[in-house]
Amino acid sequence: MTTTHHSEKTQLLNLLWACQDAKGFISNQDIFDIAAKLDVSAIEVEGVCTFYHFFHRKPAGKYIIYLNNSILSELKGYSAIRKALEQATGGHWGGVDSTGQFGLFDTSCIGLSDQEPAMLINFYPFVKVTPERVFQLISALRAGASLAELADTVEDHLRYVPPGDRAIFFRDFAPGRALQRLTTISPQQVIDEIREAHLLGMGGAFFPTADKWQICRNNPGEQHYLVCNADEGEPGTFKDRVLMNRLPELLIEGMLIGGYAIGAAEGIIYLRAEYRYLLPRLEAAIATYKQLGWLGQPTPAKEPYTFDIRIQMGAGAYVCGEETALLDSLMGKRGEPWPKVFFPVERGYLGQPTSVNNVETLCAAARIIELGAKAFRSLGTPGSPGTKLLSVAGDCRFPGIYEIEWGMTVGELLGFCGAEDPYFIQVSGPSGICVPAAEQSRCICSEDLLCGGSVMVFNTQRDLLQVMINFTEFFKKESCGVCTPCRAGNFILGRKLDLLKRGLARPADLEEIRQWGQLLGVASRCGLGKASAHALINAMQKFPAYFQQRVRAKGREKGFDLDRALGDYREAVEQTS
Amino acid sequence: MKKIVNFTIDGKPCQAPEGENLVKAAAANGIKIPSLCYYEHIDPPLGTCRVCMVKVDKKAFAACTIKAKEGMQVEFDVPELNDARKAMVEMMFAEGNHFCPACEKSGDCDLQGLGYRLGVTISRFPHLFLNRFIDYRPKRIVVEHNRCILCRRCVEEVNTKDGFPVFSFLNRGASTEVRVDYDQEAKLDEEEAIKAMHLCPTGAILVRGKTQPRPRGERKYDLQDAGQTVTTPKAGMAPLKGQPKKVIATTSLAGCFGCHMSLLDIDEELMDVIEVVDISKSPLTDIKKFTRRCDVGIIEGGCCNDENIEVLKAFRANCDVLVALGECAIWGGLPAMRNFVPLEECLNEAYGHATSDLEQGKVIPHHVDLPELLDRVYGCNELVEIDYYIPGCPPDASHIWKVLKNILFGADYSIIKSEFKYD
Ligand SMILES: Cc1cc2nc3c(=O)[nH]c(=O)nc-3n(C[C@H](O)[C@H](O)[C@H](O)COP(=O)(O)O)c2cc1C
Ligand code: SF4
Ligand code: SF4
Numbered sequence A: 001m002t003t004t005h006h007s008e009k010t011q012l013l014n015l016l017w018a019c020q021d022a023k024g025f026i027s028n029q030d031i032f033d034i035a036a037k038l039d040v041s042a043i044e045v046e047g048v049c050t051f052y053h054f055f056h057r058k059p060a061g062k063y064i065i066y067l068n069n070s071i072l073s074e075l076k077g078y079s080a081i082r083k084a085l086e087q088a089t090g091g092h093w094g095g096v097d098s099t100g101q102f103g104l105f106d107t108s109c110i111g112l113s114d115q116e117p118a119m120l121i122n123f124y125p126f127v128k129v130t131p132e133r134v135f136q137l138i139s140a141l142r143a144g145a146s147l148a149e150l151a152d153t154v155e156d157h158l159r160y161v162p163p164g165d166r167a168i169f170f171r172d173f174a175p176g177r178a179l180q181r182l183t184t185i186s187p188q189q190v191i192d193e194i195r196e197a198h199l200l201g202m203g204g205a206f207f208p209t210a211d212k213w214q215i216c217r218n219n220p221g222e223q224h225y226l227v228c229n230a231d232e233g234e235p236g237t238f239k240d241r242v243l244m245n246r247l248p249e250l251l252i253e254g255m256l257i258g259g260y261a262i263g264a265a266e267g268i269i270y271l272r273a274e275y276r277y278l279l280p281r282l283e284a285a286i287a288t289y290k291q292l293g294w295l296g297q298p299t300p301a302k303e304p305y306t307f308d309i310r311i312q313m314g315a316g317a318y319v320c321g322e323e324t325a326l327l328d329s330l331m332g333k334r335g336e337p338w339p340k341v342f343f344p345v346e347r348g349y350l351g352q353p354t355s356v357n358n359v360e361t362l363c364a365a366a367r368i369i370e371l372g373a374k375a376f377r378s379l380g381t382p383g384s385p386g387t388k389l390l391s392v393a394g395d396c397r398f399p400g401i402y403e404i405e406w407g408m409t410v411g412e413l414l415g416f417c418g419a420e421d422p423y424f425i426q427v428s429g430p431s432g433i434c435v436p437a438a439e440q441s442r443c444i445c446s447e448d449l450l451c452g453g454s455v456m457v458f459n460t461q462r463d464l465l466q467v468m469i470n471f472t473e474f475f476k477k478e479s480c481g482v483c484t485p486c487r488a489g490n491f492i493l494g495r496k497l498d499l500l501k502r503g504l505a506r507p508a509d510l511e512e513i514r515q516w517g518q519l520l521g522v523a524s525r526c527g528l529g530k531a532s533a534h535a536l537i538n539a540m541q542k543f544p545a546y547f548q549q550r551v552r553a554k555g556r557e558k559g560f561d562l563d564r565a566l567g568d569y570r571e572a573v574e575q576t577s
Numbered sequence B: 001m002k003k004i005v006n007f008t009i010d011g012k013p014c015q016a017p018e019g020e021n022l023v024k025a026a027a028a029n030g031i032k033i034p035s036l037c038y039y040e041h042i043d044p045p046l047g048t049c050r051v052c053m054v055k056v057d058k059k060a061f062a063a064c065t066i067k068a069k070e071g072m073q074v075e076f077d078v079p080e081l082n083d084a085r086k087a088m089v090e091m092m093f094a095e096g097n098h099f100c101p102a103c104e105k106s107g108d109c110d111l112q113g114l115g116y117r118l119g120v121t122i123s124r125f126p127h128l129f130l131n132r133f134i135d136y137r138p139k140r141i142v143v144e145h146n147r148c149i150l151c152r153r154c155v156e157e158v159n160t161k162d163g164f165p166v167f168s169f170l171n172r173g174a175s176t177e178v179r180v181d182y183d184q185e186a187k188l189d190e191e192e193a194i195k196a197m198h199l200c201p202t203g204a205i206l207v208r209g210k211t212q213p214r215p216r217g218e219r220k221y222d223l224q225d226a227g228q229t230v231t232t233p234k235a236g237m238a239p240l241k242g243q244p245k246k247v248i249a250t251t252s253l254a255g256c257f258g259c260h261m262s263l264l265d266i267d268e269e270l271m272d273v274i275e276v277v278d279i280s281k282s283p284l285t286d287i288k289k290f291t292r293r294c295d296v297g298i299i300e301g302g303c304c305n306d307e308n309i310e311v312l313k314a315f316r317a318n319c320d321v322l323v324a325l326g327e328c329a330i331w332g333g334l335p336a337m338r339n340f341v342p343l344e345e346c347l348n349e350a351y352g353h354a355t356s357d358l359e360q361g362k363v364i365p366h367h368v369d370l371p372e373l374l375d376r377v378y379g380c381n382e383l384v385e386i387d388y389y390i391p392g393c394p395p396d397a398s399h400i401w402k403v404l405k406n407i408l409f410g411a412d413y414s415i416i417k418s419e420f421k422y423d
């Protein structure tokens, strides 16, 4: 296939968005038209369209309402809001009301965990929603009020920065200060500085950024690409949202620095659609740097360098945060992680060497160039220098963003955030691990407890099983579906957990859950599946007594709810006699 | 010529051209790594089914996504990986709806063949019984979604002459499915359609009016290594002591008595068996109640009503060892075909429409003496612990008796491939 064909195809998501935005859904005719325009099979377009849950194939309403169904939303009133929405609109969940006005849908975490329950209406944010507010909103919309006016301003809730001059991200910022250094150093010197700072990727895999950039730079290609991963989908994480809202310029500088380091001419921000309201901020920042002479024209960097940045919006799929799925999504495909026969730094976007970096990583890189590797290295721990942004939410008085120096203990963090009667914290989201609050002295750093950004606090009133069921449901929905263990395995684990919930499980079931969970870790193709039973196995390890209690052991008969199994028959008989 | 590299599989020295796919490289060195989605011409490999799991330098990978490299150390035949690969096959059986006796591809199906090879007698995972459909809309082919393992081969390989893909995946997560582009499919000629049918490792792609080239019983996996032993899970039961004559009980729950027929299929040998075995409660003897403790209970059929459950529980209480005989007992089998249709719809179809012109309107039979129907058909192990599973629809007679003699008298045995069947 020719490159032009390739690059046309990369427009697929945008073409689908245009239809979705115009009519609230994507019709059969749209699918055929797009297929004809791109000269591909209609079924390919349909395959892409149905992969992303913000694309609808049926009319989804003038106002499409997405209520977050993550565990934190669930604990802060999801079901009451859902009920209120159904009552206020007269619609049913998962569909549109009879007037075609309001569509009511679930969505995975929308990055507003510190202000739950939260929802999006046509991608305008609404936070700390109450049932009363729902009724007001719906009648206001019926009366013709504008969403832009009704929508909430999303608070940053920046709660903590290291004392003294030790903050890296949230310190004073002057546009161009970091870039100034590019006028004096070569791309290789940038990489060397980043290496000296020992910067680790903040997207969750903690791969040394300098190594990634070096390999990418060294790999030959017609073109190199820098992709900023702003898909922030791990439930409970919202640090990238705050960075982009507060310091979008810092991100642009980070991208300029990364692009210079790897020899890229183009940078792409892959922004999750849940953060559409950040688009104006980011676009303004890009415009600023165009004006400053750093984007879209030869820059004043020491070596010849021209760079530009565009933004690609996702369309609702957690797995697209995985870098190879993200690249496929950028190329207008279904976001399926690759089988890893090669890596993005070898063959990435359009087959060219590509570096995918998290928002926070790029911002940190900009600060390292600004402040110098030494300053960065003097903070944190030897294995993880610098600071880290934690998104803290759940059962605590001060949910929000904590810029901590790596090395803070769990106890300190719980103290700062005003954790109330904590039972455990879930570190790094559903893909992460569960740490009992009793493990106060655990140290958040690469030597002990790494954290990708999400910290969810659960108090002693919370039901561990409810949390685990929510996580499993999340993976079941968000799995890309391409490999057996993750696609079918999470479904199967969900059934098992249901047995546990209904009090029908036996001790052997616990052992099976553990074994099957491990199997997902061994056999899944990408990090999503590999980590999907992580939290569950971990929770069973940390709280064995809790799980034992849930088990009803009884001889060689299995737990079975006969009345439930006979319910359908009895109902059918009753209706006819 | 590509450079030849040296590596090991389970310590055995192997050689292959550098960069060769590990599944192929292993085969050339006499080691057959199970595979399903792997298809030599597709590069990069699909890596979807995960039945080829190995470890390379201590890390788990799908072998089909690994290239031969100098010095790499591959682990293959070790308990953890053998179990993981088998589990993947079992998971596919639990996820789809595989009624082998009713499947056109039976005998030529790679999934089934792998089940035989790995000695899968039951899926350790609960059957999901997802309601999948059969797509009759395409011009030449029919897509039987119940049997699709989402290997992705058709998506990558089936294209029209002018280069358009015919298949694509749709949806995501647990709802992922493969779909046909009807317009593109209409461009395929018969030969291309047949090629697609053979490309599919299971019986999910069929071509109208075409059958498998060979008759049942003479197909690929009927014949391949027919004399080779299958490693099946052993009952691991010590021979039961005490009674001079062993006592067996049998029952047919939601089954067709076919398994009982197979039980009798050992012909004259039956006479010898009767010498050493008493048959207690069983349709064969017409003894209706348990009058004494039994060594072995043989269950045919799954549970479709409350009476089945009662009988099954009585068997569990009165027998030391329970054997699930045949696919219906193991996971529901053919009667479980109703599991995709809500019970109310089944009843309406059977009684409602048939009797609706009668004066009293539709009547669903119900009476205190009649069993009540369950919402779906259940495999026996969803209700009680089962000690041993004998697959087949019906199972092979000599397979049954080898197992029984082992349980009753500790007689050693091995099952050969021709005695191991799902159809
Ligand atoms: C299921 C899954 C989801 C991910 N989601 C994100 C994400 O939302 N944001 C992100 O930066 N990285 C995410 N990652 C990690 C990326 O694959 C990749 O490692 C990262 O973007 C690299 O950037 P870094 O080196 O700067 O961390 C995810 C990984 C997996 C397996
Ligand atoms: S592990 Fe899950 S998300 Fe990853 S490739 Fe497999 S199905 Fe897709
Ligand atoms: S023969 Fe294969 S495809 Fe057909 S039902 Fe059996 S396992 Fe499934």
Ligand code: SF4
Pocket (backbone or CB within 6 Å): B147, B148, B149, B150, B151, B152, B153, B154, B155, B178, B199, B200, B201, B202, B204, B205
């Ligand atoms: S139809 Fe056949 S070839 Fe296509 S994905 Fe399903 S099993 Fe694989």
Ligand code: FES
Pocket (backbone or CB within 6 Å): B034, B035, B036, B037, B038, B046, B047, B048, B049, B050, B051, B052, B062, B063, B064, B065
């Ligand atoms: S054969 Fe390797 S993953 Fe399917």
